[in-house]
Structures are given as structure tokens and as C-alpha cells.
Amino acid sequence: MTRDLLLRDVRPMGGPPVDLLIRDGRIAAPGTPPAPDAAVEQGGGALLLPGLVEGHTHLDKTLLGMGWRPHQAGPAIIDKIETERRLKREWGIDPARQSARQVAQSVAFGTTAIRSHVDVDDVMGLEAVEGVMETRAAWADHVSIEVVAFPQSGIVARPGVAALLEGALRLGADIVGGLDPCAIDRDPKGHLDVVFGLAERFGRPVDIHLHEPGALGAFSLELILERAEALGMQGRVTVSHAFCLGDAEPATVSALLERLARLDVAIATTAPASRPVPPVPRLRELGIRVCAGNDGIRDTWNPYGNGDMLERAMLTGLRWNCRRDEEIAMALDLCTTGGAAVLGLADYGLAPGCWADLVLVAAESPAEAVVARPPRRLVLRRGRAVARDGVAAGPGGEAAQPTG
Amino acid sequence: MTRDLLLRDVRPMGGPPVDLLIRDGRIAAPGTPPAPDAAVEQGGGALLLPGLVEGHTHLDKTLLGMGWRPHQAGPAIIDKIETERRLKREWGIDPARQSARQVAQSVAFGTTAIRSHVDVDDVMGLEAVEGVMETRAAWADHVSIEVVAFPQSGIVARPGVAALLEGALRLGADIVGGLDPCAIDRDPKGHLDVVFGLAERFGRPVDIHLHEPGALGAFSLELILERAEALGMQGRVTVSHAFCLGDAEPATVSALLERLARLDVAIATTAPASRPVPPVPRLRELGIRVCAGNDGIRDTWNPYGNGDMLERAMLTGLRWNCRRDEEIAMALDLCTTGGAAVLGLADYGLAPGCWADLVLVAAESPAEAVVARPPRRLVLRRGRAVARDGVAAGPGGEAAQPTG
Structure with missing residues (x-):
């Protein structure tokens, strides 16, 4: 009492x-x-x-409090991966310290629940998961944090990462992550077999980054949906970004949306201004759960962001041209109730x-x-x-x- | 001294x-x-x-300080025009009072020069121009303000507006404005003949809103460029928005860019997240002057915005995916030096x-x-x-x- x-x-x-x-x-x-x-x-x-809900971020990799560090990576995803692998050690991006900084800032902005992807790779091993778990414990009275074991550098192409993902789940990571099954690992079946294999063995949900555009992204999304269906994972899979739902052929997108709705697969968006984005109003009409997130803030991937989910709601509103109060309410809903539905927050x-x-x-x-x-x-x-x-x-x- | x-x-x-x-x-x-x-x-x-430069706004129509007023207009440009015509009187959107509010806010955010389009129409006559001129005089020590006589409701389709535009120039408006020659007036030749006729007679520059997309916008832009060339108005024409440069056929866009560069016609952008936008980095490579603006803030067109040109620089950076310091410098340049070049600020x-x-x-x-x-x-x-x-x-x- x-x-x-x-x-x-x-x-x-x-x-x-x-x-x-x-x-x-x-x-x-x-x-x-x-x-x-x-x-x-x-x-x-x-x-x-x-309370505001941060549906997609990377607590372990922010550079908050480390001074201004000019962005170094080239434009492709793989440039960002390689640059970050180098800078993690070179700059001493300590996951425990940095995640605590971002969490403090998120709390100040009114965020009470966070889903964070946390790198699991052959550079840092489980250090990032351990660091974020430490922050989660320290801030447990302030905010709830879901940890996604996230193979940022790929799985199949990086020996040892599959075992590390398993280790992360044993440590207490809640969700199995994944990333661009075609573009990064060049082996979509191999990648997804590990991701869904772990999800099945450990009984955990899945949240997969999917940046792949157009027909390629649509293909990967089909592979994800096939596995979600085969494993009976209705309501337990999230696809983050899903840019392909913004630029694949209309008929392909329609078929994917119907299947997303049927399998209750959720979408997380960061409302990027420079990329195609899923048709969020249509997703919501179909009953698909959608949340928003800040993505990484002030990190080696992206210099922008402050962790404020009201600012993300504004950017969401601008991205989907929400002007009427009920439209802006949708943008805010992605950062509140929609986020809670994706994270599965009770009460x-x-x-x-x-x-x-x-x-x-x-x-x-x-x-x-x-x-x-x-x-x-x-x-x-x-x-x-x-x-x-x-x-x-x-x-x-x-x-x-x-x-x- | x-x-x-x-x-x-x-x-x-x-x-x-x-x-x-x-x-x-x-x-x-x-x-x-x-x-x-x-x-x-x-x-x-x-x-x-x-000092930050606001390259495109509407000082006369902000609702700042009037409490939250839910957006009422439908999605089309004409819906916004008609809704605003009604609400100007109904809500008592006083141009002198409202422009002073926005100017105060802009100054607080570090803006030292503003180009404002100001409505000239058959609802308010010259009241908005007079109101903004009043604010310009009162705040003359704080900020320089360029006034564009802007036929927001059209010219040809609204009897009397051509004469009002002339009256606005006699009152001290600096620039002749225009708007979507095809889509609003349905008579591009008639519209542009008035705009460029006034520019020629009064020796004034031109700044035309061009929302028209794709091939239609490209057609209107050609008509604008033909007149700029015929009248020898090199360096004295700005096209605002120019969404068509983001979604017309690539070959059409290339030809337009070459001509924009040759005629030294400037582009003003508001970096909208939900619309196609001109390829700004390419424009700058070609030597085309480009500025950014907040567009209207908190008005009956658009509920967003606070007048901060650093925030507009951020939105510009997000829109063109500027991550490296030199790319973010481009976004800032649109709000500083680029703006000064479009406004023609000396020293x-x-x-x-x-x-x-x-x-x-x-x-x-x-x-x-x-x-x-x-x-x-x-x-x-x-x-x-x-x-x-x-x-x-x-x-x-x-x-x-x-x-x-």
C-alpha cells in the first residue's frame, strides 16, 4: 500500500x-x-x-552526453553497420552509461514504456544487452523496458551471432530481433530460420527491422509472414520500418496488408521524412496494430532526435499529413495506445x-x-x-x- | 554613430x-x-x-495567441482557400495583430529577415497588406520584412483582385505574388499575364506559389520561365514549393533545372514530409538559389509550426536525409545564406x-x-x-x- x-x-x-x-x-x-x-x-x-510509449529505439548506442560527433557513415545500411562496428570501441560507446542517459531523457519527456533493440554482435558480444539490462534494473520504478536481442550486423554472415542471440535470451532479453534477411545476410532463409527458431524454442515474440525497399522488402515480408503463420505466432510478431509497404506495387501491398491483419502482425514506424512509409491510416482501418518510435537518437546511424515521443508524434503527423484534430490524434495514438498495443502493456x-x-x-x-x-x-x-x-x-x- | x-x-x-x-x-x-x-x-x-532568414511564410494569417482551433479544411488546396475565406471574418483573424505575434516569435528565435506572402483578395481587400505593413514599421529595428502581394484566392476568377494587387504595390508591397496558374484560376495565361504585367509595370520581382504536381506543375513552371526570360527578369523570380520538380518525369525535371539555372530563378521550399520535393542538392550544384521557409504557422491551412528556422533547418535535414555535418550545413544554409540570396539581402x-x-x-x-x-x-x-x-x-x- x-x-x-x-x-x-x-x-x-x-x-x-x-x-x-x-x-x-x-x-x-x-x-x-x-x-x-x-x-x-x-x-x-x-x-x-x-504515458508515452517509445516503440522502437536503440538505447545502447546513443551518443548523448558525449559531445557533438559528426556523422561518419556513408548512405547505405551496410556503411552504417561497418562504421558503427569500428566506432563502438574507438569512441567507447558504453551501453550501460549511454542507455541510462537516454532513459533519463525519455522519462523527462514523459515516456513510461520503451521497446529497445539492443545490439548482439561479434564486436560487443552480450555487453550491450548486459548494459541495457543494468539500466533497466536501475530505472525499473521509472519506466518499463523491453529488450530485443538485435543482430545488427547479421546472423548467418557473422559466425557466433546465433549462439549470442540465444545467450541474450537466457540473460533476459524479451524478444528476438532480426534485420533485412536478404540485404544484410544475403540468405533470407538462413536468417529467418535462426530468428524464428529461437522464437519457437524460447517462446518469445519477434521484432524484425525491414528496411528493404519495394519488391525485395515485400519478398522478405512474405517470408516473415509465412513463418509467423506456420508457428502460430499471431499477435507476437512486429515488423519495424516496413518501407516496402510504401513503395511496392499496390496489388502486392494490398495482399500483404490483408495478411498482416489476419495474422495480427504489428508495424513499428519512425515516420522518416525521406523514405517511403507504410500507409498507416489504411493499416489502422484494417485493425493492424501500429506504433511509432524515435529509432536511434544522436548515434552513429543518425545525428537527429531527442527521445521526445511528442516530437515523434509531430513528425508522424507531418509525415502522414495529419491536420485535423482527429488525424493528429492518430499520430499521438501511435505514441500512446498504439505503442501499448504493440508492446503488449497490460492495464x-x-x-x-x-x-x-x-x-x-x-x-x-x-x-x-x-x-x-x-x-x-x-x-x-x-x-x-x-x-x-x-x-x-x-x-x-x-x-x-x-x-x- | x-x-x-x-x-x-x-x-x-x-x-x-x-x-x-x-x-x-x-x-x-x-x-x-x-x-x-x-x-x-x-x-x-x-x-x-x-541571422536566420525566413524565406516563405504568411504573417497575416497565423492563429498564434488565439487558442487552439481545430483544423477545419479538407485536403485540397481549394478547400483550404474556401475555409480560410470564411474563417477570416468569423474568427476575426486580424492581420496587424497576428503578424506582430508571429514576428515577435520569429525574432525570439533569431530570425532577422522575413519574406511574407500576404493575402490580397476580395474578402479582405488590402487589409492584410496594411496590417503587415503596420507590423513591419513597428518592428523595423528588429527584423526586415519583404511583403509579397499574394492573390491567395486567385486573380482571374475573382473580379477586382488584379486592381487590388496593383493597390498593394502602390501601398508598398515589394513583390508580386501568384498561385497555381492552372489549378486555381483555371487560366494559366490569364493569371500569369497579370502577375508578370504588374511586375513589368512596377519593376518588381515575382514569387509564385506552385503546388501543382507532376506534368501540370511542369507546364506552369515552363510558362513562368518563358515570361521570366521574355521580360529579362533573371535573378528576380522565385518559385515557392515547386513540388513538380520532385515528381515530374526525370527528363522534364532536368530540362527545367537547366533553365532555372540559366535564368537564375530561385526556389523556396518548406521541406514538407508528405509531398514530393525538389532535388535541392542537385539544384545547389547547378547554382540555383534555394531558401527554406516555415510556410504558414498555426493557421487555418496548417496547424503545425512555431516560426523557428532552426527547427525548419532540422525538418529540411530530415527531408533530404542530411546526416553528415556538411549535409546538415546545407539544410542550415537554406535558412541563412541561401535565404539571404533569395531575399537579396545586402551585406x-x-x-x-x-x-x-x-x-x-x-x-x-x-x-x-x-x-x-x-x-x-x-x-x-x-x-x-x-x-x-x-x-x-x-x-x-x-x-x-x-x-x-
Whole structure:
């Protein structure tokens, strides 16, 4: 039993002001009287949102706090892989330290759940998974973190990685990752046999990066869907990026969407402005779960990003040309409820009984919060204040301020 | 003669720290000794950039400070035109008041020059031009503003607008505007004859909105280029948006680019994430002047935007996939030097003799300024402080803080 918390004068999703009672970390039923010793927070009429959900990032590789480091990699995915393999050691990108920096920043921005792909490769072995697990434990009261064992450099082409992936799962990674089965490993069957083989043996979900464009990406996606179906993995597979759904032939895309919906395979997008993207409104009409993520922020892949999921919602809104409030609500939904559906978060939302993972923002409406992205006034996790006025209270109570 | 200002310990474009003397509003030659009574500003090693240039906006129509107003218009351009015509009166979008709000915000963000399209139509007549001219006069010490007489609702299809455009030029509008000669007026020859006729009679430059896609936009662009050539208007025509350069046939685009370069016709882009865009790196290789702009911010056309040209530089960088520092420098250049070249600003930049229109930002490098967009520490216009720590000092000395 923790002390009751009474959130006064807050506007859930921009609706009329209410007082919200939080008991034992959950939203109490309306009308429940607070205990006499209840703590009180004055909401001042602020907008109340459920905690933001980061659906796709790379906590282990951010360069936050390491000074400005000009981007070095060439344009192709393989350039980025090779450059990062070199710089991990050269720059000393420590996964434990760096993931803690990004998590602090995410918490300050109101994120209460994160899915992070974490590199498993023949350069670092399991060091990145161990580092992120350390951060996950230290910040467990602030944010929930799902770890994807992610073969960033490939599996088949890099001896030992399959065994390392298994090691990562034994260490506590939650999800089996994968990457461009054709383009990187040059052996889609070999790659996917390992990924889905591990998923089957360990009973774990799958989340695969798929950057491959057009017909090639569509082919890889078919291979993924065949395996999801054969293994009965409905509801347990996510495909990240899926650019091919934005530039393959329309008939091919239609067939893929129908199959994604039938197998309840989710899509994670980072809403990139310079790449084709899946037709998200159509996906949602079909009932396909979709979440958004910041992808890596300030890392050797990409110099942009600050971890703010309201900024990602803005970029999502701009990418799909969302202008009406209900369209902007879709962009925000990818960063809240949609994210929760992909991550499989239980008891998420603003209904009685849900966990009190909440964000207060000085905005009139959810749409304004997306457009203006004001500092977060208060962030609650399981009813406990974990950030205030844009600054997170770290695990030791120290202030952890966003750096960019 | 104004008092000398010594800017100590600033890093021009991220280079080594220097002291910069400003005399009579201009950057003095290196080694010039400051007058004994010189004022001093401590730069603290901050990054020094030339003033940001807003190359395409609509000062008269922002809803800043009017509360959140859900977007009402449908997806087509004509829906936006009709909706705005209705709401201008219904909501009381006062051009003088609203333009002052946006200008205050722009100044706070370090913008020292603006080109604003200003509606000239049969709903408001010249009221918007008068309102923006009022703001321009009031804020003349803070920022330079170019006014484009912009026939937002068309010319040929709206009786009286041609005469109003002429009236706007007589009132002091600097540039003749135009809009989608085929799609809106349905009479490209008629539309462009008025636009270029006024430009010729009044000796004014032209800046035409061209949203038309593909082959249609390419056709309109050819008509524009024919007139620019016939009238000898080299260097005096800008085409805004020019989406067709992103989605017309490659051979058509190549021919258009060659002609744009030969006639020194400039391109203004807003780097939209959801539309095809001109191949900006190629344009710059060909020597074509390119600037960026925020377009309308928080208006009945588009709910997004805050007026920050560093944020627009970030969106530009994301749109053209700029990752290396030199690529991000291109995105920033569109918002600084490129903008100055399109607006025709004299004595712009960081060289001795240039106007001291300057921005100080706490960032290691120009690229980091684009990525992180920190509050502007100090904004100088002609050597005078017009904003500090993200807050503009208004014409009456009042603090004018960004609202979003």
C-alpha cells in the first residue's frame, strides 16, 4: 500500500477537468474517496495523457552526453553497420552509461514504456544487452523496458551471432530481433530460420527491422509472414520500418496488408521524412496494430532526435499529413495506445484500474500537445512522480535533465 | 554613430573563439580597437550564426495567441482557400495583430529577415497588406520584412483582385505574388499575364506559389520561365514549393533545372514530409538559389509550426536525409545564406562590413544547433540586442515570449 495521490483539476485527453484518485499505483474508480492522508498534486487544468510509449529505439548506442560527433557513415545500411562496428570501441560507446542517459531523457519527456533493440554482435558480444539490462534494473520504478536481442550486423554472415542471440535470451532479453534477411545476410532463409527458431524454442515474440525497399522488402515480408503463420505466432510478431509497404506495387501491398491483419502482425514506424512509409491510416482501418518510435537518437546511424515521443508524434503527423484534430490524434495514438498495443502493456490507459502511468502537459488539447510539445509538467509512473517540469528524478533522486 | 559593441568569446560557424567588434551596426575589420566606452557581451564560447532568414511564410494569417482551433479544411488546396475565406471574418483573424505575434516569435528565435506572402483578395481587400505593413514599421529595428502581394484566392476568377494587387504595390508591397496558374484560376495565361504585367509595370520581382504536381506543375513552371526570360527578369523570380520538380518525369525535371539555372530563378521550399520535393542538392550544384521557409504557422491551412528556422533547418535535414555535418550545413544554409540570396539581402553574413544581424546559440557546431535547437542566447539586429534567452524585446521594450 502506498499513499493515495489525488490529481486535482486535470483534463483527460483534453476533456472537462476532473480530480483523479490514484491508489496503489492505479487509477481508482470515479467517486472513490481519497484517504485522509492522501497526497495532492494540483494539475492546474493541464492536459492529462497516458504515458508515452517509445516503440522502437536503440538505447545502447546513443551518443548523448558525449559531445557533438559528426556523422561518419556513408548512405547505405551496410556503411552504417561497418562504421558503427569500428566506432563502438574507438569512441567507447558504453551501453550501460549511454542507455541510462537516454532513459533519463525519455522519462523527462514523459515516456513510461520503451521497446529497445539492443545490439548482439561479434564486436560487443552480450555487453550491450548486459548494459541495457543494468539500466533497466536501475530505472525499473521509472519506466518499463523491453529488450530485443538485435543482430545488427547479421546472423548467418557473422559466425557466433546465433549462439549470442540465444545467450541474450537466457540473460533476459524479451524478444528476438532480426534485420533485412536478404540485404544484410544475403540468405533470407538462413536468417529467418535462426530468428524464428529461437522464437519457437524460447517462446518469445519477434521484432524484425525491414528496411528493404519495394519488391525485395515485400519478398522478405512474405517470408516473415509465412513463418509467423506456420508457428502460430499471431499477435507476437512486429515488423519495424516496413518501407516496402510504401513503395511496392499496390496489388502486392494490398495482399500483404490483408495478411498482416489476419495474422495480427504489428508495424513499428519512425515516420522518416525521406523514405517511403507504410500507409498507416489504411493499416489502422484494417485493425493492424501500429506504433511509432524515435529509432536511434544522436548515434552513429543518425545525428537527429531527442527521445521526445511528442516530437515523434509531430513528425508522424507531418509525415502522414495529419491536420485535423482527429488525424493528429492518430499520430499521438501511435505514441500512446498504439505503442501499448504493440508492446503488449497490460492495464494501459486512463480508465479506472489502469496503471497510473501519466503525463501532464500545459496544452488545451492532445493536438496542441503534439504541435507545441511543451515541457512535461509532471510524469507519473505507477502513481509516483518520476519527472517534473521537464526534469527526471533519477534512481538515486538526482535530477536528470534532457540534454538536447 | 552608435556605441561600439564587443562580442567576446564567440565561435563563428563553430570555429575557434574570437572577439567580434560591432561598430555602427556592422561587423568591424579584425583588429579594429573598440572605443573606450564600448559595450561588452560575453559570448561564453557560444556558436555564432548569421541571422536566420525566413524565406516563405504568411504573417497575416497565423492563429498564434488565439487558442487552439481545430483544423477545419479538407485536403485540397481549394478547400483550404474556401475555409480560410470564411474563417477570416468569423474568427476575426486580424492581420496587424497576428503578424506582430508571429514576428515577435520569429525574432525570439533569431530570425532577422522575413519574406511574407500576404493575402490580397476580395474578402479582405488590402487589409492584410496594411496590417503587415503596420507590423513591419513597428518592428523595423528588429527584423526586415519583404511583403509579397499574394492573390491567395486567385486573380482571374475573382473580379477586382488584379486592381487590388496593383493597390498593394502602390501601398508598398515589394513583390508580386501568384498561385497555381492552372489549378486555381483555371487560366494559366490569364493569371500569369497579370502577375508578370504588374511586375513589368512596377519593376518588381515575382514569387509564385506552385503546388501543382507532376506534368501540370511542369507546364506552369515552363510558362513562368518563358515570361521570366521574355521580360529579362533573371535573378528576380522565385518559385515557392515547386513540388513538380520532385515528381515530374526525370527528363522534364532536368530540362527545367537547366533553365532555372540559366535564368537564375530561385526556389523556396518548406521541406514538407508528405509531398514530393525538389532535388535541392542537385539544384545547389547547378547554382540555383534555394531558401527554406516555415510556410504558414498555426493557421487555418496548417496547424503545425512555431516560426523557428532552426527547427525548419532540422525538418529540411530530415527531408533530404542530411546526416553528415556538411549535409546538415546545407539544410542550415537554406535558412541563412541561401535565404539571404533569395531575399537579396545586402551585406549579409559574418564577414567584416556585413550587418551585425547575428544569433548566439549554445551549441558546439552548426550541425548541433540544427539538431538540438537550443533557445537563442542573444539575437542582434544591426548590432542591437533584440532578443535574449529566447525572449524578444518588443518595439516598446516589452518582453515577447514564444508561445509554441
